[in-house]
Amino acid sequence: MTSSQYPQWSYAAALASLPLLTHRRLRWLIDxxxxxxxxxxxxxxxxxxxxxxxxxxxAWSAVDDSLLVTVAERCIDxxxxxxxxxxxxxxxxxxxxxxxxxxxxxxxxTDIFRHRRVGIIGTRAATARGKHFAHTLGAQLSTTGVxxxxxLARGIDVESHLGVLSARGETSVPPIAVVASxxxxxxxxxxxxxxxxxxxxGVLVSEAPPGMHPEPFRFPMRNRIIAALSEVLVVxxxxxxGGSMSTVREAMKRDVAVMAVPGSPGLRQSEGTNDLLRDGCxxxxxxxxxxxxxxxDHRHAQQWCDTREVLAPEELAFLxxxxxxxxxxxxxxxxxANNVVAxxxxxxxxxxxxxxxxxxxxxxxxMA
Amino acid sequence: MFAAVTSSTLLxxxxxxIVVEAHVGQGIPAFTVVGLPDEGCRESRDRVRAAMLSxxxxxxxxxxxxxxxxxxxRRGGAGLDLAIAVGLxxxxxxxxxxxxxxxxxxxxxxxDGSLRPTPGMAPLVSAVGxxxxxxxxxxxxEASLARVPRLRPVHTLKQLVEVLRAEEAWPHVAVPEPQxxxxxxxxxxxxxxxxxxxxxxxxxxxxxxxxLLMGPPGAGKSMLARRLPGLLPRLTDEQAFxxxxxxxxxxxxxSAVVTSSAPYRAPHHTVSMIGMVGGGSxxxxxxELTLASDGVLFLDEMGExxxxxxxxxRQPLEEGVVRLSRANGxxxxxxxxxxxxxxxxxxxxxxxxxxxxxxxxxxQRYLRRFSGPLLDRFDLRVELQRPSTTELTSKSKSECSxxxxxxxxxxHEMCMARQGCVNSSLSADALEEVAPLEDDALNVLRVRLDxxxxxxxxxHRVRRVARTLADLHCSEGPIGSEWVHLALSMRATLQTGHxxxx
Numbered sequence: 001m002t003s004s005q006y007p008q009w010s011y012a013a014a015l016a017s018l019p020l021l022t023h024r025r026l027r028w029l030i031d032x033x034x035x036x037x038x039x040x041x042x043x044x045x046x047x048x049x050x051x052x053x054x055x056x057x058x059a060w061s062a063v064d065d066s067l068l069v070t071v072a073e074r075c076i077d078x079x080x081x082x083x084x085x086x087x088x089x090x091x092x093x094x095x096x097x098x099x100x101x102x103x104x105x106x107x108x109x110t111d112i113f114r115h116r117r118v119g120i121i122g123t124r125a126a127t128a129r130g131k132h133f134a135h136t137l138g139a140q141l142s143t144t145g146v147x148x149x150x151x152l153a154r155g156i157d158v159e160s161h162l163g164v165l166s167a168r169g170e171t172s173v174p175p176i177a178v179v180a181s182x183x184x185x186x187x188x189x190x191x192x193x194x195x196x197x198x199x200x201x202g203v204l205v206s207e208a209p210p211g212m213h214p215e216p217f218r219f220p221m222r223n224r225i226i227a228a229l230s231e232v233l234v235v236x237x238x239x240x241x242g243g244s245m246s247t248v249r250e251a252m253k254r255d256v257a258v259m260a261v262p263g264s265p266g267l268r269q270s271e272g273t274n275d276l277l278r279d280g281c282x283x284x285x286x287x288x289x290x291x292x293x294x295x296x297d298h299r300h301a302q303q304w305c306d307t308r309e310v311l312a313p314e315e316l317a318f319l320x321x322x323x324x325x326x327x328x329x330x331x332x333x334x335x336x337a338n339n340v341v342a343x344x345x346x347x348x349x350x351x352x353x354x355x356x357x358x359x360x361x362x363x364x365x366x367m368a
Numbered sequence: 369m370f371a372a373v374t375s376s377t378l379l380x381x382x383x384x385x386i387v388v389e390a391h392v393g394q395g396i397p398a399f400t401v402v403g404l405p406d407e408g409c410r411e412s413r414d415r416v417r418a419a420m421l422s423x424x425x426x427x428x429x430x431x432x433x434x435x436x437x438x439x440x441x442r443r444g445g446a447g448l449d450l451a452i453a454v455g456l457x458x459x460x461x462x463x464x465x466x467x468x469x470x471x472x473x474x475x476x477x478x479x480d481g482s483l484r485p486t487p488g489m490a491p492l493v494s495a496v497g498x499x500x501x502x503x504x505x506x507x508x509x510e511a512s513l514a515r516v517p518r519l520r521p522v523h524t525l526k527q528l529v530e531v532l533r534a535e536e537a538w539p540h541v542a543v544p545e546p547q548x549x550x551x552x553x554x555x556x557x558x559x560x561x562x563x564x565x566x567x568x569x570x571x572x573x574x575x576x577x578x579x580l581l582m583g584p585p586g587a588g589k590s591m592l593a594r595r596l597p598g599l600l601p602r603l604t605d606e607q608a609f610x611x612x613x614x615x616x617x618x619x620x621x622x623s624a625v626v627t628s629s630a631p632y633r634a635p636h637h638t639v640s641m642i643g644m645v646g647g648g649s650x651x652x653x654x655x656e657l658t659l660a661s662d663g664v665l666f667l668d669e670m671g672e673x674x675x676x677x678x679x680x681x682r683q684p685l686e687e688g689v690v691r692l693s694r695a696n697g698x699x700x701x702x703x704x705x706x707x708x709x710x711x712x713x714x715x716x717x718x719x720x721x722x723x724x725x726x727x728x729x730x731x732q733r734y735l736r737r738f739s740g741p742l743l744d745r746f747d748l749r750v751e752l753q754r755p756s757t758t759e760l761t762s763k764s765k766s767e768c769s770x771x772x773x774x775x776x777x778x779x780h781e782m783c784m785a786r787q788g789c790v791n792s793s794l795s796a797d798a799l800e801e802v803a804p805l806e807d808d809a810l811n812v813l814r815v816r817l818d819x820x821x822x823x824x825x826x827x828h829r830v831r832r833v834a835r836t837l838a839d840l841h842c843s844e845g846p847i848g849s850e851w852v853h854l855a856l857s858m859r860a861t862l863q864t865g866h867x868x869x870x
Contacts, residue, residue, distance in 0.1 A: 340563035348853025361751025
């Protein structure tokens with residue numbers, strides 16, 4: 001045994017940054033001994049494991065200590081913690097997982113892993129209604145003391161976390177975001193602000209070492225961590241072939257309860273969730289449904305309240321006529337028996353108050 | 369030996385007077401044109417020679433020099449043919465100099481000696497309006513648009529020589545009186561449904577606000593745009609003739625009848641920069657912008673136009689004129705047009721609700737084809753949807769153009785009386801004066817500004833549109849919140865990049 005020059009975590013981070021790595025190979029490496037020893041053996045060209053191709057060994061033995069130093073520096077710079085399964089702050093629900101990441105990079109408060117956890121996932125091309133639902137559900141769960149796990153992707157993912165961050169009560173729990181890229185590579189770029197906010201108030205998790213770009217293969221890997229971290233997984237909107245369905249499959253493998261939000265038939269964004277319901281998943285129409293699935297006392301769920309301006313009776317009537325389906329302004333004018341000018345004014349007022357949303361000329365009512 | 373004859377040449381939409389000097393002297397027989405002639409003018413020699421020989425007139429076997437005296441620009445055009453021929457005839461003594469005094473000659477010559485029309489007859493004749501203007505009999509309709517008192521239509525060169533030698537009287541060719549008539553324009557009543565789009569076109573016409581129509585194929589974007597000229601106020605006679613002059617200068621076939629309806633130009637998206645703003649190497653030709661002046665310029669599928677062509681529109685739209693500068697001079701052409709552009713909302717162009725397959729990135733990339741400053745020029749950005757079946761099959765007719773045009777006319781007169789310009793050209797200071805906001809209306813805008821959903825530029829544009837809306841609905845005084853809401857619903861938010869709103 002040689003004494004190691006750097007702390008053990010830096011060797012673990014370096015091992016996680018090796019080329020041609022899969023999460024299985026990394027687990028084999030980490031399980032084979034202390035990370036510093038493994039690193040030295042790889043550097044020395046020892047092929048101490050069976051079942052790994054020559055090409056992979058050759059690629060591994062080509063790395064030098066500069067990789068170790070760069071990765072470690074990046075981690076320190078960006079305040080990224082490196083967790084191994086032996087670390088006390090490694091999420092407990094991942095330890096028993098057969099496909100648990102051997103090395104996990106985190107930024108933020110790791111205590112949040114100890115809370116009850118619900119995953120909220122869904123399509124990136126979500127409807128305004130779906131985003132609103134994810135937002136509200138995130139806020140309500142957080143207020144009730146449940147941590148929301150999601151992937152910080154566009155659409156449903158980011159909305160659920162925006163909802164969580166909007167709940168600023170004493171008891172509210174910050175979010176857990178599992179991302180596919182390195183923690184210093186913001187993807188998608190427009191989420192840089194919420195990325196930082198999650199890192200400050202909640203916790204950012206990634207299997208990818210710092211500097212890694214979000215290559216397509218990393219997303220299914222990320223999805224398995226979301227599934228493993230969640231006790232209940234809520235799918236808000238998904239196409240039947242969407243990426244969310246891969247998370248659902250991972251969750252089902254792990255016996256994580258999958259719940260789905262029912263949507264209008266014929267809406268592409270609800271194809272996947274409606275399929276799930278048909279296959280026997282429990283429906284989610286309000287936060288109580290999720291809390292019941294967690295066996296939590298749902299009577300406290302009412303602490304979250306809608307902060308939108310209360311509507312006048314005629315506005316409420318108007319909103320009910322608009323319904324949930326997307327309508328063009330002309331259709332709404334016909335439905336409400338108004339002329340188009342009055343309709344536009346009504347919609348403008350309701351939009352200002354946050355009760356309707358407009359996507360490319362299609363209007364939707366946002367009723368929780 | 370020497371002669372000077374008046375003619376004119378075309379510079380953009382204006383004619384300018386030039387003097388064609390001819391000198392016939394001793395020397396080796398030759399024929400030279402000097403004074404910055406263009407390519408077409410050098411061809412004149414062969415036409416003039418053939419025409420003179422066909423008319424039984426002698427071609428001088430001497431050294432001939434033609435000088436085009438005038439200002440410093442390159443000049444030419446086939447319209448100088450007749451003046452060159454007459455100049456030669458005077459210089460060789462066939463005609464006397466007195467016979468051509470006070471006369472101007474604007475016509476192309478055929479090889480058989482006949483006089484022919486040339487592009488731009490109206491502005492060419494107008495430039496020499498104080499002379500007795502000799503033109504081709506076949507061009508008399510277009511030439512009459514210049515409304516000069518003494519127009520002399522002649523059929524052939526031979527005939528002209530006889531007249532100038534006082535052997536014959538001027539031939540009897542009726543000079544038509546130019547007339548302004550109304551044109552048939554497709555009526556708004558044909559458009560089913562599309563209430564919001566109809567209203568926005570009414571606003572566009574009333575306040576002269578540029579419009580961007582965004583909607584899937586089949587929503588009726590071009591149909592609506594084509595009907596917009598019918599909503600604009602009728603052209604005054606002065607405007608109608610100005611439009612006719614520009615068309616004549618562009619070489620469009622013209623008659624003595626001009627239309628008083630606003631022009632409508634819809635160039636194809638392959639239009640070149642010069643085709644759009646005007647220009648060209650020999651003589652500067654007016655572009656689509658100038659031809660659409662006082663009317664509507666419709667750009668269908670705006671995303672397909674070359675970005676440079678679109679960006680070239682920005683300055684003319686702001687100033688109302690095109691300024692073209694070339695090495696040897698610059699010209700200004702009118703370009704006060706109402707811009708209507710149509711585009712799909714995204715690359716896939718699917719219309720059914722939320723079925724769009726485009727990623728946000730693809731949408732943003734699509735919108736980034738339009739430069740931000742150009743998008744800012746549009747006061748109105750309206751989202752259209754395909755009309756529903758009930759709307760399409762409904763028996764009830766929509767409101768007709770005439771009724772809308774009446775309201776538009778009233779608003780125009782009101783604006784002119786109140787501020788001396790249309791609402792879209794109100795400055796920020798003038799807005800405070802003529803379009804103050806009620807408190808709750810200001811609040812609505814303030815919230816949008818705070819949330820970053822409205823830019824500073826957008827703020828003023830929304831206020832201008834709100835002023836026009838209030839004017840259309842005869843609401844005087846401060847602007848109420850309903851007009852602001854309505855104006856906002858006519859200004860679709862465009863996300864052109866991450867966190868970048870237009």
